[in-house]
Amino acid sequence: MRGRSGPVYLVVDGHPAHKANAVKSLIKEMEGRLELHFLPPYAPDLNPDEFVWAYMKTNGVSKKPLRKNESLKERVQSDLATIKGNRRLVKSFFGAESVAYTND
Structure with a gap:
């Protein structure tokens, strides 16, 4: 993530690990430098x-x-x-x- 001028976008599926509190905390800590985008269910x-x-x-x-x-x-x-x-x-x-x- 160092040296990037814009955010990193991660496309993730609906696995519970992607929605865990630890992940939510990390996303918040990143202050907009990391964004998750969720795929629709079973796609x-x-x-x-x-x-x-x-x-x-x-x-x-x-x-x-x-x-x-x-x-x-x-x-x-x-x-x-x-x-x-x-x-x-x-x-x-x-x-x-x-x-x-x-x-x-």
Whole structure:
């Protein structure tokens, strides 16, 4: 947030964690530098996270069996780290028409 001239806008779903008192306090402390915008209930087509999970289902965890002594959690974390390292792929999750609002 350092060095930004305007506020940061976070688009979040309706998960209770996003509405917790601790989050509300943080937003208040930020004095307008951080704003939350809530997606409507059950709107997966508007949520870029859903594109990540769809990619994971078709290219990640389900494509290769877990290695001996590897947990599902470890695999998911590894796959997410791989996605995080691929800037072009991450940008593609925001290219769908239904999430064009994130590019304004």
